[in-house]
Amino acid sequence: MASDAMEVHTYESEHLATSTGLPNIKLAMWLFLASDCMLFGALISTYVLYRGASVVGPYPNDVFDIPYTSVSSFVLLASSLTMVLALAALQRGDVGRSRVWLLATALLGMTFVGGQVYEFTTFAHEELTLTTNLFSTSFYVLTGFHGTHVAIGILMLLTLLTFSFAGRLGPEKAETVEMVGLYWHFVDIVWIVIFTVVYLIPTGNPA
């Protein structure tokens, strides 16, 4: 990408001078995301260990609907785009457009979570519940934790929208939106890994 295509945004952040020269809130957010990497690393490892170890069905190949989950993946990727557009709009001082993009991000997030609830309901009707087998336990815990992260992100986005409509989310608060954005994109990259490891990499049914 050409460097001249970059925009330079300047905004007054709220933090005071720090010993690192960097905003503490942003360092703390990256540290939190690093720790969350470990959490999902543990959950994904557990899933990979157990997904082919069930002695009774249903097994992954019996229940997964790849086209349906692919649409969910596109929805979450689209929400990452709307999130960065919301931040870019606020940094430009375009508060109205930032509201539109924040709302779009929240709606896309709700669509994703709604899709996950529908998927879990469908699996439950196919006799795959949390305690059915090792695959189901590790699958529900992993994707459930991810879904909870998305739901928390939606709450953050709705809070930002509330502040925006109250006139308390101007360009000077762009750093706050950036922090929520970092969290939201993290949820997206975790899904990138889950979509590949859980859904797309095939698991043979035990003989």
Add this chain to the structure above:
Amino acid sequence: MSEAERATELSSQAGPGAAPGLHPGSGHVARHPTPKEYVRIAIILAIITAAEVAIYYIEAIEDLLIPLLFLFALIKFTLVVLWFMHLKFDSRTYARFFMMGLAGAITLFLIVLLTFRVFAG
């Protein structure tokens, strides 16, 4: 010493990890891509996702499926982290923090799978 001068001094003390222009008098200067570039990255991500789903159904490349899926996931992961999360443009300190967590997660993953001989089938 004024607050702005002190902040500039602190910024210069931050070392090579700090992005230039950060933190002048608590003013935060960051270079971010334009909306058009964000859209371009999103289109690339969508194309890669479509490719992932497509190769899932192609039996002819069954042997290459897992390496290709990991490659595509790695590209998508990197694009989101570098562009949408701005690690390409922000201070390297943030990248170091994140890489620390990521390295920990990958190490944990490998230890668990090697301990339980998952790779041995």
